[in-house]
Amino acid sequence: MRSSVRFLLGDEQRELTDIDPTMTVLRYLREFEGRVGSKEGCAEGDCGACTVVLAEVGHGAGGDALTYRAVNACIQFLPTLDGKQLLTVEDLKSADGALHPVQQSMVDNHGSQCGFCTPGFVMSLHALYQQGGSQDRLEIDNALAGNLCRCTGYGPIVAAARAMTEYDAPAPGGLPEAEVIAQLKDWQVGDGVSLDWQGRKYFAPRTTEALAAIYKHHTEANILAGGTDIGLWVTKQHRRLQTVIYIGEVEDLNNLEVVDGVLRIGAGVTYEKAITTINEHFPEFGEIMRRIGSRQIRNVGTIGGNVANGSPIGDSPPALIALGARLVLRCGPDSREMALEDFFVDYGNQDRQPGEFVERIDVPLAASDQMFRCYKISKRFDQDISAALGAFAVTLNDDGNVADARICFGGMAATPKRAAATEAALLGKPWTEATVLAAAGQMTNDYTPLTDMRASADYRMKVAQNLLTKFWLETTEESLESRLVGVAVNG
Numbered sequence: 317m318r319s320s321v322r323f324l325l326g327d328e329q330r331e332l333t334d335i336d337p338t339m340t341v342l343r344y345l346r347e348f349e350g351r352v353g354s355k356e357g358c359a360e361g362d363c364g365a366c367t368v369v370l371a372e373v374g375h376g377a378g379g380d381a382l383t384y385r386a387v388n389a390c391i392q393f394l395p396t397l398d399g400k401q402l403l404t405v406e407d408l409k410s411a412d413g414a415l416h417p418v419q420q421s422m423v424d425n426h427g428s429q430c431g432f433c434t435p436g437f438v439m440s441l442h443a444l445y446q447q448g449g450s451q452d453r454l455e456i457d458n459a460l461a462g463n464l465c466r467c468t469g470y471g472p473i474v475a476a477a478r479a480m481t482e483y484d485a486p487a488p489g490g491l492p493e494a495e496v497i498a499q500l501k502d503w504q505v506g507d508g509v510s511l512d513w514q515g516r517k518y519f520a521p522r523t524t525e526a527l528a529a530i531y532k533h534h535t536e537a538n539i540l541a542g543g544t545d546i547g548l549w550v551t552k553q554h555r556r557l558q559t560v561i562y563i564g565e566v567e568d569l570n571n572l573e574v575v576d577g578v579l580r581i582g583a584g585v586t587y588e589k590a591i592t593t594i595n596e597h598f599p600e601f602g603e604i605m606r607r608i609g610s611r612q613i614r615n616v617g618t619i620g621g622n623v624a625n626g627s628p629i630g631d632s633p634p635a636l637i638a639l640g641a642r643l644v645l646r647c648g649p650d651s652r653e654m655a656l657e658d659f660f661v662d663y664g665n666q667d668r669q670p671g672e673f674v675e676r677i678d679v680p681l682a683a684s685d686q687m688f689r690c691y692k693i694s695k696r697f698d699q700d701i702s703a704a705l706g707a708f709a710v711t712l713n714d715d716g717n718v719a720d721a722r723i724c725f726g727g728m729a730a731t732p733k734r735a736a737a738t739e740a741a742l743l744g745k746p747w748t749e750a751t752v753l754a755a756a757g758q759m760t761n762d763y764t765p766l767t768d769m770r771a772s773a774d775y776r777m778k779v780a781q782n783l784l785t786k787f788w789l790e791t792t793e794e795s796l797e798s799r800l801v802g803v804a805v806n807g
Contacts (some may be wrong), residue, residue: 317510317519321394324371324401325349327490329499337511337518338550338557342389345404348453353405353435354389357464357502359551361388361544361613363701364463367436368392369443371401373500380497384446385588385615386439388462391541391547392616395511395518395563399503400498405435408442410487417483418442418476425476429467437463440611441477449481461698462610490506494693508565520562524646524675527566532648532671537561537675541584542616544609545625569620569675572599583620590619597681600690601635603617604705607698608632623656624674626666626731629702633660633732635690637724639678646674657724660731686711687791691783693727695770697800702727703771706783710742710791718742718751727770728763737761752788756781784802 320333345351345368357365366389371382382401408416418441428434437460444450444459456477465473491499494770507526511518517534523525531537537559540546549555563569569584572593579597583589587605591614595602608631609617622632623643633656641656647669656677659667668674682688688709694700704727713719721742723735741755765776789796 317507317521319510319512321509321511323397323399324491324496326401326403326407327496328465332394333511334513334562335394335511336513337393337516337560340390340551341368341392341394341402341549344394345389351406354439355435357432357434358388361391361610362462362464362789363433363438364440364610364612365433366390366692367439367463367612369403369446369621371403371496371500372399372401373497374504382493382499386442386443386459386462386612387615388612391543391551393543393547393550393560394563395509395520396540396543396564397462398509398520399500400566401500402601403439403442405438408438408486411489412487414487415680416442418445419481421476421480421575422473425472425479427468427473427476427644433463433465433467437465437473441480443611444477445788446482449477449740451478458606459611462612471546475611480718514579516557517559517560519560520565522565522567524566524568525649527561527563527569527673528646528671529650531561531673534559534561535670536668539563539624541618541621542586542613544613545621545801546570546615563673571676574681577681579681581619581677581679583624583674583676584618585620586620587614587617598635598639598679598688600688601639601707604631604635604690604692607692607694609699613699614770620674620677623659624666625679626664628663628729628731629705631692631702631705631726631731634705634707634724634726636677636679637732637734638690638709638722639679639682639688640709640722641677643674644676644678645672646675651675653678657732657734660733663730682709683711687787689787689790691786693771693779693783701770704728704779706780706787708784708787710749710787711748715746717746718746724783725763728765728780729774733761733763735762747788747792749785752785756784 320331322331355365367386368389370385389651395758497578508522509520533583538557540560540562564582569582572585573580591605622630637657643656643659644653690707692702693704694702706725709722711720721739726732737758738755741758745751765773767773
C-alpha cells in the first residue's frame, strides 16, 4: 500500500506523507495552503460555510466521467482526498481574473451581504452548475439546504441559482478535463493507502479482502465511511483516533444492485447514491433519507454507517427493520447473516465480534400488497435529529384481516426496536379503527421512552400511538391529505 496521499488541489498536484490522519480538509486548506475562502462556522457539517467540491472518477463516479460532489470540509479527513480533485472557491475564477458564472450571478443578484457564508453557497451552486443547473425551486432548495445565511433571506441566492446558467461558460483554463480524469485514474492503481504518523495509523484499502485482513489485525480501529459522526469526535470532542480504516475506496462496498428480488446495499453506499433506487422501490424511505441531512451530508454519509453506528435515533434502521432487512457481517474470510433487528443488543452494544464489520444490507423488495409508511418526528422538518421515527409495514389477507405486521420505532428505546405486543394485537384482526386503537394501547408494553431535550416520554408515547392511527387513516382513505411536504414557491 502506498504511504502517501495524492490528489489535485485545483489543477496542482499534491503528494503528502507526514500528515495527521484525522486532520480536516478545512484545517489543511486554511493553515497549510493559505486558502481562507472556506470558513469554519460550526465544525460539525451543519452550516455549510466550509463547503468545497470533490471531483471523482471511478466506482464512486461511474464510468470515465467526472462527478462533482459538494462536501463539508470541516469534517472531511484529509487522507480521504486520495485520488480526487479538490476544488475551493479560489479555483473558480479564470486566469485573467474573470468571475465564474456562479460568482458573477451571485454579484449581479445581490446574493451576498456580510460574505462569511458566501464561499460555501458558491461551491454548493458550483456542484449544481456542473450538473447542468436547474430552474426548479425544489431542486435548488435541495442543493442549498446545507448552507445557512443570516443576511440575505435566501431570495437573492435562489435568484442567482436560477440565473447562473444564463452566463457565458467560463473560459478554458488549467488542466483539461481529460487530463484530470487520466491523472485521477492513474492514482487509483494499486492497493490503497497506508499511513503511519506519530504512531497513529490510517488505512484505505481497495478490496473487501484487504479490509477484512487489516481490520482483523487492528480490531481497535475506527471504521470511517462518511465521517458525519466520527468527524465530530475529532472537531467537537477533540479525540485522538489511534487507528482509522477508511472504506470509501472499497469497490465491493459501493455496490447497489437488485438480485433475486432483494436490494443489496453495500456498506459504503452513500445516501445520495442510494436515494434514486430507494425512491423507486420504497418512496417513503426515500423521503426519510432526503430529510436525514443536507446534500453535503448525503454525499458522504452511508446507510451502512448509520446501521453500524447503532444509535437508537438513527433514521435508517427502523425503516429497514420494518421492511425485513437482513445484515451481512464479515470477519476475515468468513461472513454471517442475521435479521437486522437482532444486530442491536443494547444501547451502544451491537452483535458484532472483534474484527467484524458490516459488509452489506439486504432489503427484500416489497410485495405489491404490502402497505408501508415511515414517519419522522423532529422539531425541525429537515435535517434534524429525530425525537421518534416510526416505520410500519402491514399486509392484509383476502378477508381484510392483518396477515403480517412489522412495526419499528427509533427514539423509543435504547435501540431501534420492534413493537412486538402491538404487532401481535393486529395479527388476524380486521384492519379497522377499533383494531388499531386497541393495538396502539399495547405500545406501553413495547416501549419505555425517556425524556430529553427533544421530547418528553409522554410525548413520545402519545405520538407513537397516534402514528399507528395515522398509518391506518392513510391506508384506508386514499384522498386523505395528511403529510407536510417541502413545498417551494416558484416565483
